[in-house]
Amino acid sequence: MWQLWLIVAGIFFIGEIITVGFLIFWLGIGALLAMIVSFFTDNILIQTAVFVMSSTVLILFSRFFVNKYISKKTIRTNAASLIGKHAKVTKEISPVDSIGLVKIGGDTWSAVSEDGAQIKQNTEVEIKGIQGVKLIVSPVKEKTNI
Numbered sequence: 001m002w003q004l005w006l007i008v009a010g011i012f013f014i015g016e017i018i019t020v021g022f023l024i025f026w027l028g029i030g031a032l033l034a035m036i037v038s039f040f041t042d043n044i045l046i047q048t049a050v051f052v053m054s055s056t057v058l059i060l061f062s063r064f065f066v067n068k069y070i071s072k073k074t075i076r077t078n079a080a081s082l083i084g085k086h087a088k089v090t091k092e093i094s095p096v097d098s099i100g101l102v103k104i105g106g107d108t109w110s111a112v113s114e115d116g117a118q119i120k121q122n123t124e125v126e127i128k129g130i131q132g133v134k135l136i137v138s139p140v141k142e143k144t145n146i
Contacts, residue, residue, distance in 0.1 A: 005035030030055030093119040114138040
C-alpha cells in the first residue's frame with residue numbers, strides 16, 4: 001500500500017510545481033506521512049485519517065504562520081506609486097479647461113486640480129490621486145516658521 005501513497009505524494013508534488021500556490025505541497029507531505037503509517041498498519045482507514053489530519057493541520061499551521069510572520073504591506077507600483085509625491089506644474093491648470101501638465105521625474109502627466117482651482121505654472125503640487133490618465137493635484141502648502 002505504501003507504493004500508492006508514494007504515487008499520490010508524487011502527483012501532489014508535481015501539481016505543486018505546476019501551480020506554485022504552496023497548498024498542494026502540504027497534501028504531498030500528508031501522503032508521505034500516510035505512507036510511513038502504511039509500514040506499520042494495513043488499515044486503509046487509519047492511513048487515510050493520518051493523511052487527512054496531517055494535511056489539514058499543516059495547511060492551517062502554514063496559514064497561521066504566514067498571517068502572523070509575513071508582512072501584508074502593499075507595495076504601490078507604476079502610476080499608483082506617484083500618489084503623495086511632489087511635481088512641478090509645466091502648463092497652468094486653469095478653471096476653464098481644467099487640464100494642465102505636471103512634470104514628475106522625467107515624465108510629463110496631464111493633471112487636474114483637486115478642488116478645481118487655478119494652479120499657476122512652476123507651482124509645486126502634491127499628487128493626491130489618479131483618475132484615468134490624469135493626476136489629481138493640489139498646491140503644496142508653504143511651511144511658515146513662527
